[in-house]
Amino acid sequence: MKVYLIGSLRNPEIPDHAKAIRELGFDVFDDWFAAGPEADDYWKKYEEARGNSYEQALKGYAAKHVFSFDKHHIDEADIGILILPAGRSGHLELGYMAGQGAATYILHDDPERWDCMYQFADGVFFKKEDLLAELQQLAAQPAEREPEAEHDRGEHVRLIPQTCAKCFLEAR
Ligand SMILES: [Zn+2]
Numbered sequence: 001m002k003v004y005l006i007g008s009l010r011n012p013e014i015p016d017h018a019k020a021i022r023e024l025g026f027d028v029f030d031d032w033f034a035a036g037p038e039a040d041d042y043w044k045k046y047e048e049a050r051g052n053s054y055e056q057a058l059k060g061y062a063a064k065h066v067f068s069f070d071k072h073h074i075d076e077a078d079i080g081i082l083i084l085p086a087g088r089s090g091h092l093e094l095g096y097m098a099g100q101g102a103a104t105y106i107l108h109d110d111p112e113r114w115d116c117m118y119q120f121a122d123g124v125f126f127k128k129e130d131l132l133a134e135l136q137q138l139a140a141q142p143a144e145r146e147p148e149a150e151h152d153r154g155e156h157v158r159l160i161p162q163t164c165a166k167c168f169l170e171a172r
Helices: 014-022 031-035 039-049 061-076 088-100 116-120 128-140 165-171
Strands: 002-006 027-029 079-083 103-107 123-125
Touching: 002 014, 002 061, 002 088, 014 027, 014 031, 014 079, 014 128, 031 061, 039 061, 061 088, 079 088, 079 128, 088 103, 088 116, 103 128, 103 165, 123 128, 128 165
Parallel strands: 002 027, 002 079, 079 103, 103 123
Antiparallel strands: none
């Protein structure tokens, strides 16, 4: 199963989270992290130097390339995991994944403000060990499940229910 790991470019712990999840047997995409902590700042500087507004920059090749790179892997993933603190893009990404029928999880930091809408996620965790324990269950289970009818993508991510993380969570 593929995991799309969502987080901040400025969070140096992202590769460690990815490694821990990979060790459970998942294919983890955190490759967006390779762009470095200042990628968005340099993009902004570059576009401003060209005389472009934020609105124009979003239509540029650089922004479109980054968007389609990330979206390709988001669409392939069975599971989305948001590591907080994260910015607006991260919250959009997890919301999109939840709507698409991916299994979604959030690992919280210790926020000053509380938000009710985190309930869109299938699981909210405050300790890394608890998130990893949940993922371990998910990694172990799907192969043992009974075959069911296929469902449409849009309902859940995977066409074959035996490999669909969301079906596993709902059957539990
Ligand atoms: Zn399903």
